[in-house]
Amino acid sequence: MTSDILYLHSGPEAKMSPERVRQLLDSGEFFWLSLDGDDDTDLLRQTFGFHPLAVEDAVRGGQRPKIDQYDGYTFWVAHGVNTQGDLAEVHIFFTAQYVVTVGADCEALFAEVHRRLEMHPPKLTSAPSVTAVYLMLDALVDSFFPRLAELDERIDELEDAILKAPTQDQLGELFGLKRRLVTYRKTITPQRDLMARVLSGVDTLEGMTDEDLRYFRDLYDHLIRISDMVDSYRDLVSGAVDTHISMVSNRMNVIMKQLTIIATVFLPLTFLTGFFGQNFSFLVNHVISATWTFWVYGIGLNFGAIIGLVWYGRRSGWFGGPSA
Incomplete structure (x- = not known):
């Protein structure tokens, strides 16, 4: 049994x-x-x-x-x-x-x-x-x-x-x-x-x-x-x-995209400040002679470059929108 x-x-x-x-x-x-x-x-x-x-x-x-x-x-x-x-x-x-x-x-x-x-x-x-x-x-x-x-x-x-x-x-x-x-x-x-x-x-x-x-x-x-x-x-x-x-790859791509956009936005600012920072005598004697030149060339040109770059980026689909 x-x-x-x-x-x-x-x-x-x-x-x-x-x-x-x-x-x-x-x-x-x-x-x-x-x-x-x-x-x-x-x-x-x-x-x-x-x-x-x-x-x-x-x-x-x-x-x-x-x-x-x-x-x-x-x-x-x-x-x-x-x-x-x-x-x-x-x-x-x-x-x-x-x-x-x-x-x-x-x-x-x-x-x-x-x-x-x-x-x-x-x-x-x-x-x-x-x-x-x-x-x-x-x-x-x-x-x-x-x-x-x-x-x-x-x-x-x-x-x-x-x-x-x-x-x-x-x-x-x-x-x-x-x-x-x-x-x-x-x-x-x-x-x-x-x-x-x-x-x-x-x-x-x-x-x-x-x-x-x-x-x-x-x-x-x-x-x-x-x-x-x-x-x-x-x-x-x-x-x-x-x-x-x-x-992980997708997150890395998003981060790289964000960093690339930031670097691209600052690229014209870096160029303009570097160019005008050379202190050419012609600019000092003929262009930069009044207050409005500071606002137009010093400030307005930088903001205009940023706005133009953002507008171009949106049309090209950099920020996730449809490209032209």
Whole structure:
């Protein structure tokens, strides 16, 4: 019965002793042992007798999703997402009698799996080991959905903020989201292909029946959905990055246009003040001889040049109006 599965968690505070493991193995009772991976090499290699290559993969981590068949047991590497949004890697050794999981980031997830196993066990017709593995994989796969929903909301918020006022921090966050989605995709794609191999019979699991395949096929459907969501969100992030760059470029063009207009307006003033500032004797003796000459040549000519330049700029469309 699935409700009779004995769940044992050996964390940093309470290590599982080899004597206790031998008692469980000799009893013939099905059990599920969860390890955190620290200082468990001897237990996995000597007490359980797992292959050194599988033990090395489980202890070191950093493995891609895979299934390795060994004599008497199967080694499965699967991934999920923890509450911080980082990938959580789980290594599963399972036989008809027991399941051993190694993963330091999934204690809360495994506890929730055991609670589901006790309260609402799935109606699989297989051995308890297949039921436990299915629930673990189901929890790992479903852990992607809330994190992806948070990413979707954050992308929408960033898009709205970019349209209002683009900042450098927004661009950095967008690149961080893109890296996270790329990391998810590197994990989801091989995990999806691995599930397809199980459904097609390329990788067989001991004790699995045709009815069990219906549940694993549901996991495959979820992985396809997650893969499509990751690709869609990655496109959204790329679009948000392009929008940010476009907004910054538009703001820069507006600023450059304003500065150019100001410089153009001051250009005739600079020329006139520079020209009349040369103090030619002809100007002093013949032109600048009365008060009206100051107002006409000194002030009126400058304002006339500005007015003429503004009039020409409006006709040419410098200020956003239609050009003549």
